[in-house]
Amino acid sequence: MCIVVGFYFILNIRKKPSSNINSIDAIVPAYNEELCIEQSLKSLVNNIYIHKVICVNDGSTDNTQILLNRLALELPHKLIVVHQENTGKGGALMNGLNYVTTAQVFLTDADTYVPPDKPGLGYMLVEIEKGADAVGGIPSSNLNHAKLLPYIRATVKMPMIIMKRTFQQWLGGAPFIISGSCGMFKTDVLRQYGLSDRTKVEDLDLTWTLVSKGYKIRQANRCIVFPQECNSIKDEWKRWRRWISGYAVCMKLHKKLLFSRYGIFSILPMFLVIVYALYIYITLLINTVASDHYFINLLLVLFPFLWVIVVFVIGIISAIYHKSWRLIILAPFALFYVVLAYLMWLIYGIKALFTGVEPERDKPKRYKNVVE
Numbered sequence: 583m584c585i586v587v588g589f590y591f592i593l594n595i596r597k598k599p600s601s602n603i604n605s606i607d608a609i610v611p612a613y614n615e616e617l618c619i620e621q622s623l624k625s626l627v628n629n630i631y632i633h634k635v636i637c638v639n640d641g642s643t644d645n646t647q648i649l650l651n652r653l654a655l656e657l658p659h660k661l662i663v664v665h666q667e668n669t670g671k672g673g674a675l676m677n678g679l680n681y682v683t684t685a686q687v688f689l690t691d692a693d694t695y696v697p698p699d700k701p702g703l704g705y706m707l708v709e710i711e712k713g714a715d716a717v718g719g720i721p722s723s724n725l726n727h728a729k730l731l732p733y734i735r736a737t738v739k740m741p742m743i744i745m746k747r748t749f750q751q752w753l754g755g756a757p758f759i760i761s762g763s764c765g766m767f768k769t770d771v772l773r774q775y776g777l778s779d780r781t782k783v784e785d786l787d788l789t790w791t792l793v794s795k796g797y798k799i800r801q802a803n804r805c806i807v808f809p810q811e812c813n814s815i816k817d818e819w820k821r822w823r824r825w826i827s828g829y830a831v832c833m834k835l836h837k838k839l840l841f842s843r844y845g846i847f848s849i850l851p852m853f854l855v856i857v858y859a860l861y862i863y864i865t866l867l868i869n870t871v872a873s874d875h876y877f878i879n880l881l882l883v884l885f886p887f888l889w890v891i892v893v894f895v896i897g898i899i900s901a902i903y904h905k906s907w908r909l910i911i912l913a914p915f916a917l918f919y920v921v922l923a924y925l926m927w928l929i930y931g932i933k934a935l936f937t938g939v940e941p942e943r944d945k946p947k948r949y950k951n952v953v954e
Contacts, residue, residue, distance in 0.1 A: 583749045599704025603630045608688040610637045611674035615692035616645040617948040627660045628698035636678040641668030670779035694763045694809040702805030706766040715771045715797040719764030719805035727949045732811030737897045737913040756799035760789045764807045782943045783828030790836045812946045820944035826926035830934035
């Protein structure tokens, strides 16, 4: 996978962002986002590729409405604020689509910082101009005011997403998902198929719908955005429960993709690798005790732990990008998220796959966004 991604970067290193500025409308759904939405909206308003920002207040019960009304007065030529009764994220995005006037639209979240001084949206737009119907970017991690868990998550998140989705695109023609925090669509395609609230992972549902309909889905690795991470294990548990349950429901809804790399075969190989590895470890440990080749067998037992070195290398990449050297030390602790994902499958995912029932949408606690 690393080799494929390496060649991909070499072949695309000279690719330039689009010169078609002021050509993208952005939609931002908002529900109780008073702590972080101002910075997120201003980062979009100040982006040269953005024509209009449409923020849909989905029945917030905090001060989001007051804040948005103030911002609408400050930015009358760039920001459109829409207030509605609570419908869910999909409903809010589709309402915002009624105000889009550009040929392509960018969807992101209220907690997500899109660097206005980076040409990331331009790289997404290039893919649209080359014929893509939808393009996914890379959600990294916003570490401003973050506690320990976001730092652990950030150690491997961005490099692994880049590697996995690039490899998926090379292998099967499309990345696994266009993230709700960073996705660009042809406006007419989005109007035709839209987003719904039939699952709590509307971005995955839409991606798989477009894949099953034969639309061209691409990945833009040089568009990196920064959503907030969860600061507590409780919030992280709720978020991963929603993700895994929604993933399982999408597998049920998109039965044609079930036995493809989008369904079971996206999960099963890694699960089998883990089971097989445990079998090997146990067998080698037993043989080591009873063998005359103790030293050789011991090396075989220890050899797979070279994954720690690989994780440290990934942590170094993240540390350089985020300018935070503590990410190198914390990198091995990212194993927590692997364990968490499989635990969610055992507790919630299997049940959701057969019943089609998801838990209520749990919103992680926000914290004030400040980018120096």
